Amino acid sequence: MTDESWTVALVRQSDVAFARQVAMKAMTAIGASAIKKTKFVTAVSEIARNAVIYGHGGAITFRVVGIGLHRSVVGECTDRGPGIADMQLALKDGYTTGSGLGLGLSGARRLVDRFDIISSAESGTTVTLESAAR
Ligand SMILES: Nc1ncnc2c1ncn2[C@@H]1O[C@H](COP(=O)(O)OP(=O)(O)OP(=O)(O)O)[C@@H](O)[C@H]1O
Numbered sequence: 164m165t166d167e168s169w170t171v172a173l174v175r176q177s178d179v180a181f182a183r184q185v186a187m188k189a190m191t192a193i194g195a196s197a198i199k200k201t202k203f204v205t206a207v208s209e210i211a212r213n214a215v216i217y218g219h220g221g222a223i224t225f226r227v228v229g230i231g232l233h234r235s236v237v238g239e240c241t242d243r244g245p246g247i248a249d250m251q252l253a254l255k256d257g258y259t260t261g262s263g264l265g266l267g268l269s270g271a272r273r274l275v276d277r278f279d280i281i282s283s284a285e286s287g288t289t290v291t292l293e294s295a296a297r
């Protein structure tokens with residue numbers, strides 16, 4: 164068991180690469196399988212990239228929750244950007260207001276065991292991603 168947490172500031176693209184590394188380290192710490200690691204790191208990458216591109220920067224914090232075989236990694240990504248006006252639309256495959264493919268949110272959602280998103284114009288966007296070890 165651990166009460167450690169790791170926070171990565173997300174300001175520029177290179178910070179996304181660092182967030183990926185920390186996500187990998189956290190998944191390794193819980194003994195995650197290769198496939199779960201890849202899925203979680205990919206989801207983190209998409210969400211962190213959105214925080215940089217659309218959220219005017221933010222931060223992502225990782226922590227380990229649970230005990231023994233039931234441990235999982237939670238990543239909470241927050242930004243103080245403009246928020247997402249139409250959440251249902253934003254979560255659709257192929258929807259983008261930028262120059263992307265519009266697959267970041269929808270893809271990330273499918274890659275993790277828990278996906279929560281809260282967004283408002285006042286408070287920005289918070290995405291919570293959770294993955295178990297297996
Ligand atoms: N943190 C955020 N703050 C504000 N708007 C966001 C945020 N994340 C996503 N969005 C909005 O939701 C849309 C969909 O995001 P998504 O990640 O699915 O696609 P994308 O970033 O446009 O393209 P891709 O991720 O495939 O390169 C974005 O185009 C943007 O309008």
Ligand SMILES: [Mg+2]
Pocket residue numbers: 209212213263266267268
């Ligand atoms: Mg995206």
